[in-house]
Structures are given as structure tokens and as C-alpha cells.
Amino acid sequence: MSVDIATVKRVARLSRIAVSEDDLERMTGELNGILGFVELLSEVDVSGVDPMTSVTPITMRKRADAVTDGDKAADIVANAPNSDQNFFLVPKVVE
Amino acid sequence: MTELTNLTISEARAKLKGRDITAVELTDAYLSAIDAANGALNAYVTVTPEKAREMAKASDARLADGKGGALEGIPLGVKDLFATRDIHTQACSHILDGFKPKYESTVTQNLWNDGAVMLGKLNMDEFAMGSSNESSYYGPAVNPWKAKGSDEKLVPGGSSGGSAAAVAAHLCAGATATDTGGSIRQPAAFTGTVGIKPTYGRCSRWGIVAYASSLDQAGPIARDVRDAAILLKSMASVDTKDTTSVDLPVPDYEASLGQSVKGMKIGIPKEYRIEGMPEEIEKLWQQGVEWLKDAGAEVVEISLPHTKYALPAYYIVAPAEASSNLARYDGVRYGLRVDGKDIADMYEKSRAAGFGKEVQRRIMIGTYVLSAGYYDAYYLKAQKVRTLIKRDFEEAFHAGVDAILAPITPSSAFAIGDKELAADPVKMYLQDVFTVTLNMAGLPGISVPAGLDHKGLPLGLQIIGKPFEEETLFKTAHVIEQAAGKFTPAKWW
Amino acid sequence: MTLVDTRTPDPKRLIPGATGDWEIIIGMEVHAQVLSQSKLFSGASTEFGKAPNSNVSLVDAAMPGMLPVINEECVKQAVRTGLGLKAQINNRSIFDRKNYFYPDLPQGYQISQFKDPIVGEGKIIISLGPDRQGNFEDIEIGIERLHLEQDAGKSMHDQHPTMSYVDLNRSGVALMEIVSKPDMRSSDEAKAYMTKLRSIVRYLGTCDGNMDEGSMRADVNVSVRRPGEAFGTRCEIKNVNSIRFIGQAIEYEARRQIAILEDGGSIDQETRLFDPGKGETRSMRSKEDAHDYRYFPDPDLLPLEFDDAFVEALKSDLPELPDDKKARFVRELGLSVYDASVLVSEKAIADYFESVAEGRDGKTAANWVINDLLGALNKAGKGIEETPVSPAQLGGIIDLIKDETISGKIAKDLFEIVFNEGGDPAEIVESRGMKQVTDTGAIEKAVDDIIAANPDQVAKVKAKPTLAGWFVGQVMKSTGGKANPQAVQALVKAKLGIEE
Numbered sequence A: 001m002s003v004d005i006a007t008v009k010r011v012a013r014l015s016r017i018a019v020s021e022d023d024l025e026r027m028t029g030e031l032n033g034i035l036g037f038v039e040l041l042s043e044v045d046v047s048g049v050d051p052m053t054s055v056t057p058i059t060m061r062k063r064a065d066a067v068t069d070g071d072k073a074a075d076i077v078a079n080a081p082n083s084d085q086n087f088f089l090v091p092k093v094v095e
Numbered sequence B: 001m002t003e004l005t006n007l008t009i010s011e012a013r014a015k016l017k018g019r020d021i022t023a024v025e026l027t028d029a030y031l032s033a034i035d036a037a038n039g040a041l042n043a044y045v046t047v048t049p050e051k052a053r054e055m056a057k058a059s060d061a062r063l064a065d066g067k068g069g070a071l072e073g074i075p076l077g078v079k080d081l082f083a084t085r086d087i088h089t090q091a092c093s094h095i096l097d098g099f100k101p102k103y104e105s106t107v108t109q110n111l112w113n114d115g116a117v118m119l120g121k122l123n124m125d126e127f128a129m130g131s132s133n134e135s136s137y138y139g140p141a142v143n144p145w146k147a148k149g150s151d152e153k154l155v156p157g158g159s160s161g162g163s164a165a166a167v168a169a170h171l172c173a174g175a176t177a178t179d180t181g182g183s184i185r186q187p188a189a190f191t192g193t194v195g196i197k198p199t200y201g202r203c204s205r206w207g208i209v210a211y212a213s214s215l216d217q218a219g220p221i222a223r224d225v226r227d228a229a230i231l232l233k234s235m236a237s238v239d240t241k242d243t244t245s246v247d248l249p250v251p252d253y254e255a256s257l258g259q260s261v262k263g264m265k266i267g268i269p270k271e272y273r274i275e276g277m278p279e280e281i282e283k284l285w286q287q288g289v290e291w292l293k294d295a296g297a298e299v300v301e302i303s304l305p306h307t308k309y310a311l312p313a314y315y316i317v318a319p320a321e322a323s324s325n326l327a328r329y330d331g332v333r334y335g336l337r338v339d340g341k342d343i344a345d346m347y348e349k350s351r352a353a354g355f356g357k358e359v360q361r362r363i364m365i366g367t368y369v370l371s372a373g374y375y376d377a378y379y380l381k382a383q384k385v386r387t388l389i390k391r392d393f394e395e396a397f398h399a400g401v402d403a404i405l406a407p408i409t410p411s412s413a414f415a416i417g418d419k420e421l422a423a424d425p426v427k428m429y430l431q432d433v434f435t436v437t438l439n440m441a442g443l444p445g446i447s448v449p450a451g452l453d454h455k456g457l458p459l460g461l462q463i464i465g466k467p468f469e470e471e472t473l474f475k476t477a478h479v480i481e482q483a484a485g486k487f488t489p490a491k492w493w
Numbered sequence C: 001m002t003l004v005d006t007r008t009p010d011p012k013r014l015i016p017g018a019t020g021d022w023e024i025i026i027g028m029e030v031h032a033q034v035l036s037q038s039k040l041f042s043g044a045s046t047e048f049g050k051a052p053n054s055n056v057s058l059v060d061a062a063m064p065g066m067l068p069v070i071n072e073e074c075v076k077q078a079v080r081t082g083l084g085l086k087a088q089i090n091n092r093s094i095f096d097r098k099n100y101f102y103p104d105l106p107q108g109y110q111i112s113q114f115k116d117p118i119v120g121e122g123k124i125i126i127s128l129g130p131d132r133q134g135n136f137e138d139i140e141i142g143i144e145r146l147h148l149e150q151d152a153g154k155s156m157h158d159q160h161p162t163m164s165y166v167d168l169n170r171s172g173v174a175l176m177e178i179v180s181k182p183d184m185r186s187s188d189e190a191k192a193y194m195t196k197l198r199s200i201v202r203y204l205g206t207c208d209g210n211m212d213e214g215s216m217r218a219d220v221n222v223s224v225r226r227p228g229e230a231f232g233t234r235c236e237i238k239n240v241n242s243i244r245f246i247g248q249a250i251e252y253e254a255r256r257q258i259a260i261l262e263d264g265g266s267i268d269q270e271t272r273l274f275d276p277g278k279g280e281t282r283s284m285r286s287k288e289d290a291h292d293y294r295y296f297p298d299p300d301l302l303p304l305e306f307d308d309a310f311v312e313a314l315k316s317d318l319p320e321l322p323d324d325k326k327a328r329f330v331r332e333l334g335l336s337v338y339d340a341s342v343l344v345s346e347k348a349i350a351d352y353f354e355s356v357a358e359g360r361d362g363k364t365a366a367n368w369v370i371n372d373l374l375g376a377l378n379k380a381g382k383g384i385e386e387t388p389v390s391p392a393q394l395g396g397i398i399d400l401i402k403d404e405t406i407s408g409k410i411a412k413d414l415f416e417i418v419f420n421e422g423g424d425p426a427e428i429v430e431s432r433g434m435k436q437v438t439d440t441g442a443i444e445k446a447v448d449d450i451i452a453a454n455p456d457q458v459a460k461v462k463a464k465p466t467l468a469g470w471f472v473g474q475v476m477k478s479t480g481g482k483a484n485p486q487a488v489q490a491l492v493k494a495k496l497g498i499e500e
């Protein structure tokens, strides 16, 4: 499979990465290079094979239901590019 | 006092315990070495001298009380991927501009709990995506090794390039690193150092900036096998904060050094004899076989038939996970924000400015292989291939093989800015051809220096083990180290 | 999911259009907040209404390198709810990431369950009625699945002219998304479904059901069709947060779609919002691009697995659910289906009733709870949680009737006093002299007085003995209602020479 410029645009949009028109062509070429490389997998017969869900055969540990965290709003927003009264601020979202 | 930096961890440990040297002296020696070298090597992206001296002082106090921990007073460097409280933690990416976490990764906390001293944060490929350290926002780290008669600057490998360069150039006694497709073992091989990627689940991933969650695993880069064993013992732990960390006691790895490999069955995977492999690599591999045979091991050829599919499967699984893991870098809660006309515009501009080319490439590939209509053909297929890759290893181990000997890299270190590699991302990806299979199967692997190539550059061998049998790796690597000797670059910086 | 039609069109549920009858098809996705102390994957509190970003851990804020660890209680709550919905419990389920960018979604993905949810197919029986004949109609609504997922944070848009304010307190709180099959055919059924679902989770203690705090909210899928035809194109009305609004939204939306179709138009599949002020649904500003959530298993979490013993233990601890309780009230206490339905409609009412009925006559207790207590609460605009009359107080009143300390009529006055002023019923009766008069001499005198004063009535009653009740009433009146009615009746009959 290979991608065209329109697909690369759509993928960039889904990835929320601005790509200039000039870069689109280069990116399309690079992505097709990688997709061509992974195409090798098409020769593997995987019928009846389960996909891997975990490389280690362990069961998931679970937490007890207790409040052990929180009450540190100042730490939470400490690195924020824009915050006010411990809220994060972002350009207005129109719903 | 530059000779203090020549001490290995085990040597320094003895001198510190015996009060022959102090932790402050040792730390100062490293800080001076960093001062003198970092301009040329670019191994550190941040040095923390005050913090280092403060920790060293505390170590000296504990040592004086006879209460020193396993790494008391040992100065270490930390890959920029590990969260360190209130200290530069940016995965060498512009998108984490100015980020200083309010938390400490479990692995680094384990080291400090054992008395280690932090020197600073080490250079790496952006978000651990790369095999040459050239994708770092802070510019490439430089390999302390140079080819005979050449002044060309070489890469230290990647993504833990800063860690490997700093260890090889004696800018720290040891370093933390991470390995998603070979990022500990390949740079170790390029710099004549020892690196171990433990079994997935051995070290906690908590507080390590995620690249590909199902593959990422922390481990040390050290000057010799013993130091690697000492460091891994401290780094590894069971962590309730990481659901994928395994509830097994951490053995005393150092105790396995010097144990005999007599009667061990070493597998030689025929599929690793790839087309176009340099003769030197082939010869080195054969040399490894001879050393192990001489030590009493039995060597058998084995088959891992899905080997060649590991790398393509990796370049689906890793970018897919990365595309999701890196979605949190959106300019809202931390890091770089580039203002835009609306929220979507802000996201797109911040991420375009914050992520470098290679990271953008992998996010895009990952997004594509997960998108509607392609998931089954790419991601699901790759995860099935992973099952087959793991099965190959399980069958080999089941047939009685105790460990596997293989090359690490298809070549020695290459030049920074290598045109051929820069022009074709896939060529660079081939750097991981021998290492990535282990990540796909979750297995442990160690890289141990085994010789120099015709250019006088170090080459390594890899030993692959069964899950959670890192002791076998240390024991076997130690035999090779004994036979091959150690390799230190001539100082030019 | 494949849509299967489980119902045959029922003429009484069809809505007439200008060109013929239409049938409404409704399915619902209900988000119910799991009752737990801490969040699904972090140790931060779930408490409502705290200061901004104070119920937030590093995990909830998606700081680099943070990892989710699952809360076992949330798993149990989901299994309990599944059991309450008589559903398939899946001993192995998978957490997936649903990827999209939104400022109140810090990770850039929501951890949810896509292909392999924790709970599979189940059902809810809703009861419509009573009709004019007093009959109820039970309808089975299929449950498609229940899965666990994280809630998002909250953005506020009215704090600043150009910026939105983001608070992550809700981010990561556990939700159960309960998806029904498209089995509902009227707004009444949809309201009954939501009411019943809320009642079940409250009985189970798995969700507090407080819709005004957002603990339960519904995405309502509505389409219309000609009876017997295939399903039409549906619209999804997002986040409806009251049962009344669910009804209004469906009514409006169905009529909107019918009007379009009858004009020869077609329905666009879209997401809509209900505006309670206008009573209308409106299209959400259409997204620039279609969503592609790129679901894949979360590599930070292993599969969620438990054994049958884990499920069995939860099953054996399950409280009695409304349907079972209702059946028991009818079977063991002899209540009417109607009374039993009213009593089990809310767990708090059922608990109250059972407390009153304990050791007393069930029917009497039911009458008092339904007619007197619920009537008074309703009038006062209060819920059962705010009742000023405790079960012990109401029980005390009933006991005073039973041992003939007061008459039924006095009991009504007593109830009103207790409701408005509080106090111990027995003491009130004592201190206010409300005790029933059983002294035969006093009653006899009153009877004699009435007979003497009403010779005409005496003559009438000789011819028509059923008129004796008039004398009883007069005696009760003259004694201020305190005379024992049985004693009065017996004396009246004896004095007038009426045969028993």
C-alpha cells in the first residue's frame, strides 16, 4: 500500500501536526519508503495466530480503592504555558 | 585528580568504603571532566553541579557512619528521558521546552536511594527515536572514538548516545539508558561500553517519558560487565505504579560474575547471518563462539525463522504506540505552546514546531497504520508477527538453548551527518536489525565489547537470554569480556 | 453492532403524520459514574465540586512517563452492574485507547473498552402503566454491552473573552457506558428505561444516579420509520441530563425527522444537542473532519482478567433488585402490583417501607407509606431522603391504631402533627389527650343523648337498619372522634335493637 498527498494531509490533520505544502511531497515519499519496507510482512502467514497483548505472561495487578493522590493543583499547573487560579487556559473552544 | 574518573564503579566503591577517597572528591573530578569535555562531546544537555555536590556530601556523611548504600557516592549520568524532580526533563525535544517535573522516575529514585550522585541529564535522540543521537533538539552527541588516522566526528549510536559517550569518555561512572529497539545495546557497541536491556517488566517504566510502551525498557550503560551488574541491581524493582512491572525478586547480579559457562548451550541463529554483513562482523561473531567454546560451552546452530520480519513489524508497532503516547504534547499543560487562531491551530503549530522531523515521521506512520481501514492490515498483523517472533525464541529455549550469541550492529560507528543514512530513513532503521527482535519478544540482551574493527573502532557482541535470566547474560558476557579485554578511546577532546 | 429488530410495531405507539403513521426507534448510551473513592486509573478523589485541579494526580494530568493502574473497586462495580442487568460477564476484557485531541482530554486519548468490554449482552424489564384498567405492560429492553472508561475534564467558556478554562477534576473518573439495543418505541419507554436503569444502579450502589451532578447522562439515538420498514437514519442527541429532557428531546426529534421525511427530504446522520430552554434539538457545529479514533489496546495495561470465583463472590453479595423486591411484596405481603411498583421505584422508598412493615401488617404499612407519607412529601416538594417522619415514627402511629389507643381518623391528625412538628407519636397522643375513649359509660351516655335527640332518625333506622351508621357518625362527632368506633357501633346497635 502507498499513500498519496491527500492521505498524508489527512494523517497530518489527525496527528495535529501542521505540514506546509512544500513538505507534503517530501513526507509522502518518506512515508511510502517506510510503508514499502513494512510491506515485507505481507508474506507472513499469520492465520490462527493471536496478536500479542503482553510480552510477559502476568496478570494485571489492581489497586485498592483509596484516595492516595491529589490536592496539589499548584504542582499540576506548575509547568503550564498559561494558567489562572489553577485552571489551564487554552484558546477559546467553540462547541 | 583526573585519574579518579578512571575508576570503575566497583573500584570507586571500594575506595569510598575504605575512605581512600571521598564522594565529593570523586564528584568534583567528574564535574571538571564534564566541564573540559562537554563542549566537544555534547554528551550532557544539563549538568547539575550543586545538586551533585550536595548529594556527594550526604553520601560522605553516610559513608562516615558506615551506612552507605550499594551505590553510595557513585556519580551517574541520567538519560534525559527519565523524569528528575525540578530538573530539566525534555526527552531532548523542543516540545518539552522548559519542562521540570514535580516527580522522580522510579528507576532514578532507586539509584538515589542506594546513594548514587546525579551529575546531570544526558543527550539522546528526540523521544528515543533514532540510532545516532542526531535527532536530538540539542544537536548530536559525539562518539569519543575516532577512526584511525581520521578526524571525522562519529555518532555514539542512539538513542542513548549521550549515555554511551559519557560512559566511554569517563564523564560519569555509569549511566541510565533505555532500549526500545536497540537504544542501549547499539550505542554501547559503538562506544566500547557494556549495555544491558533487561527483560520487559524488570525495571519500572514509571517516570520514563514513553516512546513505545510495550517495548520500552530501562537499563544501564557501564564501563564493564561488573558495573552493569551493579547498576541493574539498583535500577530494577517491582513497582506498584507500573502494571507491567513484574513481581519477582531482584537477584544479586554481581554474584553471577565468574561463574562457569561450562556445559551451557549457546545458540547461533542462522538467520542473523544477513546478506551483505561485513566480514569483520562475521569474524567477530566466530571469535565469540570460540571464546565460549574454550570456556566449556556447547555451541549449536539454531533457527529463528521470523527474524527478518522483526524490523518491519517494529516499524508498525513502535510508531503506532508513539503516535498515541505523544498525543499528550499539545501545548496545554506543559512544554512548548505556539499560539494559533484557535485551539486546533495551536495544537498543529505547537506540534509542528516542537517535534523534529524523525518524530513527526513516526507519529504520521503510527497514525496511518492505526487509522480506519488499515488497522488490521498493519497493526494487528504486526502484533501477530510479534507472537511468531516470540514463539521462535521460545522454541529455541525449549529445545535446550540457554542463551543466544549474535552480533549487535551491522557496522561500527558511522560519521555524523552520513549522507546515505540521512537520505533514507529506512537505511538508518536497519541499524536495529539485530537488536529489535528482543524488544519484540520482551527478552533480555546484553551488549559486550568484543574487539576493534580495521578502523580501530569498537564492535560488540550480543547475548540474548530467557525472560528474567539476566544472570546468565552477565555470566556469559563476563567470559567474553575476560577474553576480549576492555576498550577505552584515546582522549582527543 | 448489528441492529436487530426485536419488536413488532404496536398501533398504540405509532405517531400519526400527515401521510400516515410513523414508528419511533430509540436506543440509548448511558454514561453512569461509578461510585468509588478514587479514579479508575489514579488515586485522586472522585469527590464532586472541589477547587480546580485539586482532585488531580500526575496521571490524570497526563504528565510525561505517568502510567495507569486500575482500581479494583471500579472493576467490581462494573461486574455488579452487569449482574444487575442479568448480563454476560466477560472474564477477560481489554482496555483500548480512543485517540482524539481535546483540551479536557489530557492524554490525547480516552482509555475505554472497544472490542472486548467487561460486560456483554443483558436486559432490563421496564413496566409501563397502569392503564385505565389498572394493568401494567412489561417490556424487555436489550442491553448490548457495558464497558468501563475514563471521564474527561471540564472546559469553561465564560470566564474570559478569548480563553477557555480547563479543570481536570473529573478527568479519569470511572464511567460505565451502558449501551441499549434499539428496542424502545416511545418517549415513555425511554423515560421508563432511564428510570429503571437509575433505580437498578442505585439499588446496587454502583452509581449515585444524580443526574443534576452529571453522574448519569444519556446519549439518545432517535430514528423514525414507517411501521414494518427497515430502520431509518438516526441522530444522536448527546448528553441529555434529566429524564424529563429525554422525553422532550425524543418527542421533538421524532417530529422533526417526520416533518423532513414527509416533505420528501432525508435525514443526515449527525450529533445533536438538546436545548432545554427551547425544548429543541439542534445540530452540533459539524466537525471539520470525520473522527477516526484509531482504537488500539492500551499497551500500558494488561488484559483485565478475573475468574468465576471473583464473579460468584460479587453475585452472592448482590442486594435484592427492584423486580425481585416487587415480586416478593406481591407474593409475601399481599400488596397490589401497583402498590409494590410504587414502593420499589426508589430504593430509599423500598427501604423505608420495609422498615415500617417490619413486624406490622404489610398492606397497612404500604397504605400509610404510599397515601400518607409520599402524598405529604409530594405536597411539600420533598424527596424520601428529606422525610421529616422516620420509619420508627410512622410505625409508632400504626401501632397506636393497632392497639386501639387511637382511631384511624385521629391517626391522620397525629401523622400531620408528626410531619410538621416532629415528636414521639405516643407522647403526643398522651400529652394532647388524643386517646380513644373506650370507657363504655361515657360512650353509652353519648349514644343515649343522640337517640333521645333524634326520634325521627330512630324511626327510620327501625325500617332500614343500614342507617345505623348515621348514629355512629353523630356519636363520633360528639366525642371529638376519640370514641372507639367499634364500641360505638356495638352500643348503637344494641340500643336501637338492631340484630347483629
Ligand SMILES: [Mg+2]
Binding pocket: C029, C219
Ligand atoms: Mg458513546
Ligand SMILES: [Zn+2]
Binding pocket: C031, C149, C177
Ligand atoms: Zn463513552
